[in-house]
Amino acid sequence: MSVLVLAEHRKGELREITLEMLSLGDRIAKQNSLQLCVLLLGADKDFVDILKPLCDRIILINSDELKNYSPEPYVKAIKSALTAINPSLILTAHSALGMDLAPALSEELSLPLVTDCVDVKLENKKIITLRQIYGGKIFSELTLKSFNTYLVSIRPGSFEPAQDLGRSATITEIPFETEVFEKRRFLEYIEEKIEDIDITTADILVSIGRGIGKPENIPIVQEFTDEIGAVLSCSRPVADKGWLPKSRQVGTSGKIVRPKIYIALGISGAFQHQIGMKNSKTIIAVNKDPKAPIFNIAHYGVVADMFQVIPLLKEKLKK
Numbered sequence: 001m002s003v004l005v006l007a008e009h010r011k012g013e014l015r016e017i018t019l020e021m022l023s024l025g026d027r028i029a030k031q032n033s034l035q036l037c038v039l040l041l042g043a044d045k046d047f048v049d050i051l052k053p054l055c056d057r058i059i060l061i062n063s064d065e066l067k068n069y070s071p072e073p074y075v076k077a078i079k080s081a082l083t084a085i086n087p088s089l090i091l092t093a094h095s096a097l098g099m100d101l102a103p104a105l106s107e108e109l110s111l112p113l114v115t116d117c118v119d120v121k122l123e124n125k126k127i128i129t130l131r132q133i134y135g136g137k138i139f140s141e142l143t144l145k146s147f148n149t150y151l152v153s154i155r156p157g158s159f160e161p162a163q164d165l166g167r168s169a170t171i172t173e174i175p176f177e178t179e180v181f182e183k184r185r186f187l188e189y190i191e192e193k194i195e196d197i198d199i200t201t202a203d204i205l206v207s208i209g210r211g212i213g214k215p216e217n218i219p220i221v222q223e224f225t226d227e228i229g230a231v232l233s234c235s236r237p238v239a240d241k242g243w244l245p246k247s248r249q250v251g252t253s254g255k256i257v258r259p260k261i262y263i264a265l266g267i268s269g270a271f272q273h274q275i276g277m278k279n280s281k282t283i284i285a286v287n288k289d290p291k292a293p294i295f296n297i298a299h300y301g302v303v304a305d306m307f308q309v310i311p312l313l314k315e316k317l318k319k
């Protein structure tokens with residue numbers, strides 16, 4: 001019996017969520033005396049070196065059809081891997097890829113699926129999952145009925161990426177019988193053109209949310225931003241209203257940023273926003289509502305009206 005992590009890679013890079021899932025998988029495997037396995041589809045052999053100390057077994061399936069994600073060949077390959085191992089739990093990412101793959105896999109293999117989990121436990125052969133609901137304000141715990149194999153997708157950023165776990169994986173290669181996949185096929189990656197400032201490269205971001213109130217208030221924050229040598233970014237409602245360009249939006253449907261300092265002004269901190277900025281080195285949040293979820297991840301929090309705080313912050317940060 002094992003925990004199986006579906007490795008995710010894109011454009012020749014192993015995605016960090018793979019290592020995050022291995023942190024979780026390691027904990028579950030240890031607690032339940034299970035093997036920790038990774039399935040690598042169409043992947044670079046270099047990934048094996050990264051993954052070897054992080055799991056007990058790596059299953060490789062290689063074929064041109066698997067180099068880039070496409071649901072049909074992926075489902076077929078995963079199905080064939082499951083004949084080689086019998087996992088109690090399959091972990092996949094709640095990423096663009098995982099959101100497409102997991103339901104197809106659940107349907108094809110008749111597996112119970114819980115999506116977008118921030119924690120998972122396996123106790124007495126039952127899976128308990130933790131999810132956030134109501135924009136991250138409430139956690140919901142689900143205990144699933146006993147089942148042979150569960151499929152769970154993990155929200156990126158929920159676990160620290162695994163570093164050397166002291167394991168030493170064996171490698172199993174499984175052949176892939178190629179066929180013509182007609183429904184969908186990968187053509188190319190199209191990168192979004194950055195016509196505006198690239199907020200992902202800024203050291204300091206000042207980010208505004210709906211708390212800005214009206215577009216006429218933006219120059220107040222822009223002036224503050226310029227004075228401290230920062231770049232202005234925003235939450236989704238600000239971009240949706242067209243007050244700032246979409247390229248400035250931070251979050252799941254915007255950009256993932258990791259500046260040295262992230263100043264969130266009038267942003268509640270919905271999980272879609274948090275995913276985009278929670279790995280910033282220092283997070284400073286200003287919000288009128290002391291219960292705003294942004295304070296759960298902020299290193300410094302100010303419960304106040306942002307327009308009163310901006311002049312004070314300006315003075316402090318200029319020093």
Ligand SMILES: Cc1cc2nc3c(=O)[nH]c(=O)nc-3n(C[C@H](O)[C@H](O)[C@H](O)COP(=O)(O)OP(=O)(O)OC[C@H]3O[C@@H](n4cnc5c(N)ncnc54)[C@H](O)[C@@H]3O)c2cc1C
Binds near residue numbers: 234267271276292306
């Ligand atoms: C599929 C999907 C994808 C999404 N992707 C993203 C995404 O990429 N990025 C993103 O940001 N959101 C995203 N969202 C939206 C997300 O769920 C939230 O609705 C959004 O983040 C809320 O933005 P906000 O914090 O600016 O607004 P609100 O939640 O309305 O919060 C405004 C905050 O401002 C505070 N406030 C008001 N006035 C002041 C003042 N004068 N001074 C100080 N504080 C004040 C309030 O107390 C409140 O906490 C997505 C949603 C979905 C469904």
